[in-house]
Amino acid sequence: GENVEQHPSTLSVQEGDSAVIKCTYSDSASNYFPWYKQELGKGPQLIIDIRSNVGEKKDQRIAVTLNKTAKHFSLHITETQPEDSAVYFCAASQTQGGSEKLVFGKGTKLTVNP
Amino acid sequence: DAGITQSPRHKVTETGTPVTLRCHQTENHRYMYWYRQDPGHGLRLIHYSYGVKDTDKGEVSDGYSVSRSKTEDFLLTLESATSSQTSVYFCAIKGGGETYEQYFGPGTRLTVT
Numbered sequence: 001g002e003n004v005e006q007h008p009s010t011l012s013v014q015e016g017d018s019a020v021i022k023c024t025y026s027d028s029a030s031n032y033f034p035w036y037k038q039e040l041g042k043g044p045q046l047i048i049d050i051r052s053n054v055g056e057k058k059d060q061r062i063a064v065t066l067n068k069t070a071k072h073f074s075l076h077i078t079e080t081q082p083e084d085s086a087v088y089f090c091a092a093s094q095t096q097g098g099s100e101k102l103v104f105g106k107g108t109k110l111t112v113n114p
Numbered sequence: 115d116a117g118i119t120q121s122p123r124h125k126v127t128e129t130g131t132p133v134t135l136r137c138h139q140t141e142n143h144r145y146m147y148w149y150r151q152d153p154g155h156g157l158r159l160i161h162y163s164y165g166v167k168d169t170d171k172g173e174v175s176d177g178y179s180v181s182r183s184k185t186e187d188f189l190l191t192l193e194s195a196t197s198s199q200t201s202v203y204f205c206a207i208k209g210g211g212e213t214y215e216q217y218f219g220p221g222t223r224l225t226v227t
Contacts, residue, residue, distance in 0.1 A: 001173070006156075032214045034214075034215065036218075042220060042221075043204055043218035043219050043220050043221050044157070044204070044218045045218070046215055046216070046217060046218075049214065049215065089156055089157065091157075093214075095214070099145055099162060099164050099170075099208075100145075100208060100214055100216060101159055101162065101172065102147075102157075102159065102216060103159075103173075104156035104157045105156055106154060106155065106156040107156050
Protein backbone atom coordinates (compact mmCIF):
# COMPACT_ATOMS: atom_id res chain seq x y z
CA GLY A 1 0.00 0.00 0.00
CA GLU A 2 0.84 3.67 -0.10
CA ASN A 3 3.41 5.11 2.30
CA VAL A 4 3.93 8.84 2.81
CA GLU A 5 7.03 10.26 4.48
CA GLN A 6 7.04 13.88 5.68
CA HIS A 7 9.99 16.09 6.65
CA PRO A 8 10.89 17.89 8.80
CA SER A 9 8.86 16.92 11.86
CA THR A 10 9.41 20.37 13.38
CA LEU A 11 10.25 23.67 11.71
CA SER A 12 10.89 27.04 13.32
CA VAL A 13 11.14 30.22 11.24
CA GLN A 14 11.17 33.94 11.81
CA GLU A 15 8.14 35.96 10.80
CA GLY A 16 8.47 36.99 7.17
CA ASP A 17 10.70 34.07 6.21
CA SER A 18 9.63 31.21 3.94
CA ALA A 19 8.85 27.70 5.11
CA VAL A 20 9.10 24.51 3.05
CA ILE A 21 7.72 21.09 4.01
CA LYS A 22 8.49 18.05 1.89
CA CYS A 23 6.71 14.74 1.39
CA THR A 24 7.51 11.62 -0.58
CA TYR A 25 5.08 8.87 -1.57
CA SER A 26 5.63 5.30 -2.68
CA ASP A 27 2.71 4.39 -4.97
CA SER A 28 3.10 5.76 -8.48
CA ALA A 29 -0.68 5.31 -8.99
CA SER A 30 -1.44 8.08 -6.46
CA ASN A 31 -2.97 11.05 -8.22
CA TYR A 32 -4.24 13.45 -5.55
CA PHE A 33 -2.11 15.29 -2.97
CA PRO A 34 -3.78 17.55 -0.39
CA TRP A 35 -2.22 19.58 2.41
CA TYR A 36 -3.98 20.16 5.72
CA LYS A 37 -3.37 22.65 8.52
CA GLN A 38 -4.35 21.65 12.03
CA GLU A 39 -4.55 24.09 14.91
CA LEU A 40 -4.57 22.90 18.49
CA GLY A 41 -7.84 21.23 19.44
CA LYS A 42 -9.34 21.48 15.96
CA GLY A 43 -9.86 19.23 12.98
CA PRO A 44 -7.54 19.32 9.96
CA GLN A 45 -8.36 22.10 7.51
CA LEU A 46 -7.69 21.67 3.79
CA ILE A 47 -5.46 24.54 2.65
CA ILE A 48 -4.34 23.51 -0.82
CA ASP A 49 -4.26 20.43 -3.02
CA ILE A 50 -2.82 19.31 -6.32
CA ARG A 51 -3.68 16.62 -8.81
CA SER A 52 -1.16 14.56 -10.71
CA ASN A 53 -1.79 16.32 -14.02
CA VAL A 54 -0.48 19.61 -12.58
CA GLY A 55 3.10 20.44 -11.55
CA GLU A 56 2.46 23.49 -9.40
CA LYS A 57 -0.43 25.31 -7.79
CA LYS A 58 -0.46 28.60 -5.91
CA ASP A 59 -2.94 30.32 -3.65
CA GLN A 60 -1.73 33.67 -2.30
CA ARG A 61 1.17 32.88 0.08
CA ILE A 62 0.85 29.13 -0.26
CA ALA A 63 2.10 26.96 -3.11
CA VAL A 64 2.45 23.26 -3.72
CA THR A 65 4.79 21.60 -6.20
CA LEU A 66 4.65 18.02 -7.45
CA ASN A 67 7.41 15.95 -9.04
CA LYS A 68 5.79 12.72 -10.25
CA THR A 69 9.04 11.24 -11.49
CA ALA A 70 10.70 11.55 -8.11
CA LYS A 71 7.42 10.92 -6.27
CA HIS A 72 7.66 13.92 -4.01
CA PHE A 73 5.64 17.04 -3.37
CA SER A 74 6.26 20.12 -1.28
CA LEU A 75 4.38 22.89 0.49
CA HIS A 76 5.83 26.39 0.30
CA ILE A 77 4.64 29.19 2.58
CA THR A 78 6.05 32.65 1.88
CA GLU A 79 6.04 35.71 4.13
CA THR A 80 5.14 33.60 7.14
CA GLN A 81 3.00 35.08 9.90
CA PRO A 82 2.49 33.98 13.52
CA GLU A 83 -0.98 32.69 12.59
CA ASP A 84 0.68 30.20 10.24
CA SER A 85 1.92 28.36 13.34
CA ALA A 86 0.21 24.95 13.34
CA VAL A 87 0.77 21.31 12.44
CA TYR A 88 0.75 20.64 8.70
CA PHE A 89 -0.05 17.26 7.15
CA CYS A 90 0.49 16.06 3.62
CA ALA A 91 -1.48 13.17 2.17
CA ALA A 92 -1.69 11.08 -0.97
CA SER A 93 -4.48 9.05 -2.51
CA GLN A 94 -5.60 7.41 -5.69
CA THR A 95 -9.10 7.59 -7.04
CA GLN A 96 -10.90 4.26 -6.66
CA GLY A 97 -14.47 4.45 -7.83
CA GLY A 98 -14.80 7.95 -6.38
CA SER A 99 -13.65 7.16 -2.85
CA GLU A 100 -10.38 8.86 -1.96
CA LYS A 101 -8.59 6.88 0.72
CA LEU A 102 -6.05 9.35 2.03
CA VAL A 103 -2.72 8.19 3.46
CA PHE A 104 -1.18 10.89 5.64
CA GLY A 105 2.33 11.86 6.57
CA LYS A 106 3.12 12.15 10.26
CA GLY A 107 2.95 15.93 10.30
CA THR A 108 5.21 18.97 10.64
CA LYS A 109 4.88 21.36 13.56
CA LEU A 110 5.58 24.83 12.20
CA THR A 111 6.38 27.64 14.61
CA VAL A 112 6.60 31.20 13.31
CA ASN A 113 8.43 33.43 15.76
CA PRO A 114 7.43 37.12 15.85
CA ASP B 115 -16.14 22.62 9.93
CA ALA B 116 -17.96 22.19 6.61
CA GLY B 117 -21.33 21.22 8.10
CA ILE B 118 -19.97 18.33 10.12
CA THR B 119 -20.65 17.68 13.78
CA GLN B 120 -19.28 14.91 15.95
CA SER B 121 -20.67 13.66 19.22
CA PRO B 122 -19.65 13.33 21.90
CA ARG B 123 -16.67 15.69 21.73
CA HIS B 124 -15.02 14.07 24.74
CA LYS B 125 -15.55 10.69 26.34
CA VAL B 126 -13.88 8.66 29.05
CA THR B 127 -14.80 5.01 29.24
CA GLU B 128 -13.54 1.82 30.83
CA THR B 129 -11.84 -1.10 29.13
CA GLY B 130 -14.33 -3.64 27.83
CA THR B 131 -17.29 -1.29 27.46
CA PRO B 132 -18.97 -0.59 24.10
CA VAL B 133 -18.66 2.93 22.69
CA THR B 134 -20.40 4.58 19.74
CA LEU B 135 -19.25 7.80 18.15
CA ARG B 136 -21.52 9.74 15.83
CA CYS B 137 -20.74 11.85 12.79
CA HIS B 138 -23.51 14.01 11.36
CA GLN B 139 -23.31 16.04 8.13
CA THR B 140 -25.65 18.60 6.63
CA GLU B 141 -23.99 18.61 3.17
CA ASN B 142 -25.72 15.54 1.72
CA HIS B 143 -22.29 14.24 0.66
CA ARG B 144 -22.01 10.66 -0.51
CA TYR B 145 -18.69 9.69 1.08
CA MET B 146 -17.93 9.66 4.80
CA TYR B 147 -14.76 8.55 6.59
CA TRP B 148 -13.52 7.77 10.08
CA TYR B 149 -9.86 8.44 10.97
CA ARG B 150 -7.93 8.18 14.18
CA GLN B 151 -5.08 10.49 15.11
CA ASP B 152 -2.27 9.45 17.42
CA PRO B 153 1.03 11.15 18.24
CA GLY B 154 3.72 10.00 15.84
CA HIS B 155 1.23 8.40 13.43
CA GLY B 156 -0.62 11.24 11.76
CA LEU B 157 -4.15 10.31 10.70
CA ARG B 158 -5.06 6.77 9.76
CA LEU B 159 -8.21 5.59 8.02
CA ILE B 160 -10.42 3.22 10.04
CA HIS B 161 -13.51 2.74 7.84
CA TYR B 162 -15.32 4.64 5.15
CA SER B 163 -18.73 4.70 3.52
CA TYR B 164 -19.63 5.29 -0.11
CA GLY B 165 -23.38 5.36 0.41
CA VAL B 166 -26.21 4.29 2.70
CA LYS B 167 -25.44 0.79 3.97
CA ASP B 168 -22.24 0.71 1.86
CA THR B 169 -19.05 0.60 3.92
CA ASP B 170 -15.51 -0.70 3.62
CA LYS B 171 -12.41 -1.12 5.75
CA GLY B 172 -9.44 1.18 6.01
CA GLU B 173 -5.92 0.43 7.18
CA VAL B 174 -6.67 0.16 10.94
CA SER B 175 -10.15 -1.40 11.07
CA ASP B 176 -9.58 -4.17 13.64
CA GLY B 177 -11.75 -3.65 16.73
CA TYR B 178 -14.07 -1.17 15.00
CA SER B 179 -17.37 -1.46 13.16
CA VAL B 180 -19.43 1.17 11.35
CA SER B 181 -22.97 1.71 10.18
CA ARG B 182 -24.67 4.16 7.89
CA SER B 183 -28.47 3.93 7.80
CA LYS B 184 -28.98 7.53 6.62
CA THR B 185 -26.96 9.75 4.30
CA GLU B 186 -26.30 12.26 7.07
CA ASP B 187 -25.11 9.91 9.83
CA PHE B 188 -22.07 7.66 10.06
CA LEU B 189 -21.55 5.75 13.32
CA LEU B 190 -18.30 4.26 14.59
CA THR B 191 -18.59 1.53 17.24
CA LEU B 192 -15.94 0.07 19.47
CA GLU B 193 -17.55 -3.20 20.53
CA SER B 194 -15.24 -3.67 23.52
CA ALA B 195 -12.96 -0.70 24.07
CA THR B 196 -9.25 -1.24 24.79
CA SER B 197 -6.60 1.18 26.00
CA SER B 198 -4.97 1.07 22.56
CA GLN B 199 -8.09 2.74 21.19
CA THR B 200 -7.46 5.87 23.24
CA SER B 201 -7.17 8.45 20.49
CA VAL B 202 -8.73 11.43 18.79
CA TYR B 203 -11.29 10.37 16.19
CA PHE B 204 -12.10 12.49 13.17
CA CYS B 205 -14.91 12.18 10.70
CA ALA B 206 -14.53 13.50 7.14
CA ILE B 207 -16.88 13.94 4.20
CA LYS B 208 -16.44 14.12 0.45
CA GLY B 209 -18.79 14.90 -2.37
CA GLY B 210 -19.32 12.59 -5.31
CA GLY B 211 -18.37 12.90 -8.96
CA GLU B 212 -15.10 14.66 -9.71
CA THR B 213 -14.66 16.14 -6.25
CA TYR B 214 -11.55 14.96 -4.42
CA GLU B 215 -11.55 17.20 -1.36
CA GLN B 216 -12.21 15.75 2.09
CA TYR B 217 -13.40 18.03 4.87
CA PHE B 218 -12.95 17.14 8.50
CA GLY B 219 -15.10 17.51 11.58
CA PRO B 220 -13.94 18.86 14.96
CA GLY B 221 -13.00 15.47 16.41
CA THR B 222 -13.87 13.32 19.42
CA ARG B 223 -11.27 12.73 22.12
CA LEU B 224 -11.75 9.22 23.53
CA THR B 225 -9.93 7.98 26.60
CA VAL B 226 -10.15 4.31 27.56
CA THR B 227 -9.03 3.64 31.15
